[in-house]
Amino acid sequence: METPPEEKIVPQFSIPKGIVGQPTYHTHPHMIPKGHLTCGITQMEYKERRDTLVNKLIAEVDNIHKNHVIVIPAARKQYMSDKIPYVFRQNSDFFYLTGCLEPSAILVLVKPAQTDTYKSVLFVHEKDAHAELWEGPRSGCSVSTQLFSVDEARPVEGFNQYLTKVTSLSKPGILWYHNDNPANLDIHDNIRSVLRHGQIALEDPQRALHQMRVIKSPAEIELMKEACYIGSQSVNMAMACTKPGISERTVDAVLEYTCRQAGAEHAAFPPVVAGGARATHIHYVANNQLLHKDEMLLVDSGCQRWMYNSDISRTWPVSGKFSKYHRILYELVLTVQKRLIELVGEQRPPLDQLFDQMCRLLGTHLQQEGILPKNIDGNDLIGRAYRLCPHHVSHYLGLDVHDAPLVRRRVPVASGMVVTVEPGLYVAPNDTSVPEEFRGIGIRVEDDVLITDGEPIVLTEACVKEIDDIEAIVGKHNL
Numbered sequence: 001m002e003t004p005p006e007e008k009i010v011p012q013f014s015i016p017k018g019i020v021g022q023p024t025y026h027t028h029p030h031m032i033p034k035g036h037l038t039c040g041i042t043q044m045e046y047k048e049r050r051d052t053l054v055n056k057l058i059a060e061v062d063n064i065h066k067n068h069v070i071v072i073p074a075a076r077k078q079y080m081s082d083k084i085p086y087v088f089r090q091n092s093d094f095f096y097l098t099g100c101l102e103p104s105a106i107l108v109l110v111k112p113a114q115t116d117t118y119k120s121v122l123f124v125h126e127k128d129a130h131a132e133l134w135e136g137p138r139s140g141c142s143v144s145t146q147l148f149s150v151d152e153a154r155p156v157e158g159f160n161q162y163l164t165k166v167t168s169l170s171k172p173g174i175l176w177y178h179n180d181n182p183a184n185l186d187i188h189d190n191i192r193s194v195l196r197h198g199q200i201a202l203e204d205p206q207r208a209l210h211q212m213r214v215i216k217s218p219a220e221i222e223l224m225k226e227a228c229y230i231g232s233q234s235v236n237m238a239m240a241c242t243k244p245g246i247s248e249r250t251v252d253a254v255l256e257y258t259c260r261q262a263g264a265e266h267a268a269f270p271p272v273v274a275g276g277a278r279a280t281h282i283h284y285v286a287n288n289q290l291l292h293k294d295e296m297l298l299v300d301s302g303c304q305r306w307m308y309n310s311d312i313s314r315t316w317p318v319s320g321k322f323s324k325y326h327r328i329l330y331e332l333v334l335t336v337q338k339r340l341i342e343l344v345g346e347q348r349p350p351l352d353q354l355f356d357q358m359c360r361l362l363g364t365h366l367q368q369e370g371i372l373p374k375n376i377d378g379n380d381l382i383g384r385a386y387r388l389c390p391h392h393v394s395h396y397l398g399l400d401v402h403d404a405p406l407v408r409r410r411v412p413v414a415s416g417m418v419v420t421v422e423p424g425l426y427v428a429p430n431d432t433s434v435p436e437e438f439r440g441i442g443i444r445v446e447d448d449v450l451i452t453d454g455e456p457i458v459l460t461e462a463c464v465k466e467i468d469d470i471e472a473i474v475g476k477h478n479l
């Protein structure tokens with residue numbers, strides 16, 4: 001039954017004024033719209049995600065009489081050497097449920113068997129003048145309650161004791177905690193130890209969380225569009241700056257600069273900037289060779305903006321003009337890529353099925369061009385195509401580049417998913433099964449595609465990929 005609107009209790013949300021531990025629209029109006037907790041996402045949306053997660057987890061075990069304690073840790077700071085931190089990257093699951101950017105915070109949701117509601121507790125670092133002198137402002141407990149609209153915020157130092165107590169009061173019950181690849185090793189042992197006291201079963205909340213994360217909300221779709229647009233423009237700029245004699249590292253720097261200058265935090269991953277035969281190494285990231293006029297350049301790059309990622313691959317001639325054989329292979333990959341995007345819309349297949357279709361399409365087109373022998377078919381042909389493109393054609397995209405990995409690629413794509421479509425061809429320099437003129441060439445074309453009820457939307461459409469457009473843009477910008 002529908003609840004009449006007037007009876008619906010709307011919680012009051014507000015963002016505290018003053019400097020806190022992360023940007024707010026009060027302190028960073030150029031970054032966050034009024035009323036949002038993080039760019040694009042309101043406190044209400046974060047709270048609704050927590051509500052949904054609790055309901056999904058309870059439904060998963062199908063036993064409403066049990067007590068539930070859900071623990072989702074933030075990421076820890078990581079160090080490259082003594083006191084020298086890597087750039088901090090928040091744990092995506094934790095961020096998705098809180099919007100909190102603080103390292104080593106912990107979200108705990110407690111749902112006793114006898115009540116209909118749950119309690120949300122966020123463990124954060126308490127205000128500390130000395131620590132803040134070095135590291136910058138913290139939100140502290142009293143501000144965090146309001147900022148993250150949780151029932152309670154407590155100091156992280158009290159987490160172990162709290163967990164021991166709350167689990168002892170929750171017996172028999174379930175502790176929902178992702179036990180593999182723990183986000184924060186500092187609290188992992190303590191979490192494990194409460195399981196040894198009995199009557200508390202361990203369950204993993206991540207499958208349910210990833211099912212939620214794989215379907216993007218309207219607000220998340222807007223964020224994905226922005227990350228994809230910035231990523232697209234940065235690859236266009238990399239094309240425009242490409243000319244013979246420059247280093248792959250220069251192109252890498254153009255990508256990074258262009259993304260950050262447009263509002264991204266940083267690259268989504270170390271980009272692949274691979275000239276010539278280096279492009280046949282799929283994860284080449286050394287990016288330290290000079291580019292030659294007769295080579296192609298393969299770039300796989302993306303940016304992270306407000307935690308959401310784009311992931312784009314393009315391949316273009318260093319000279320700005322496709323050679324005969326480069327053009328044959330590039331057109332082949334582009335034709336397959338465009339057909340696969342159509343198939344995503346027409347058939348809404350599972351991504352694994354799209355992979356089979358890629359192998360089939362690549363095989364058929366390679367035969368038509370005389371690159372693979374005409375006398376093979378069926379699984380032999382698919383196998384030969386697979387050898388020339390040994391990576392998957394697609395993955396989910398979102399808060400993580402390889403997003404929601406617990407969602408199988410055997411489920412059909414659904415509206416609200418963002419997926420990559422990225423066929424490639426990699427002919428090793430010593431691959432004697434392929435005519436000599438095609439050896440030592442690596443090509444990938446990758447777009448990010450939003451699945452909708454209607455046609456799929458290519459979010460990276462701004463990034464050029466037609467041969468004429470590429471030839472018009474390469475080398476046109478002087479660094």
Ligand SMILES: [Mn+2]
Nearest residue numbers: 311420422446
């Ligand atoms: Mn990708």
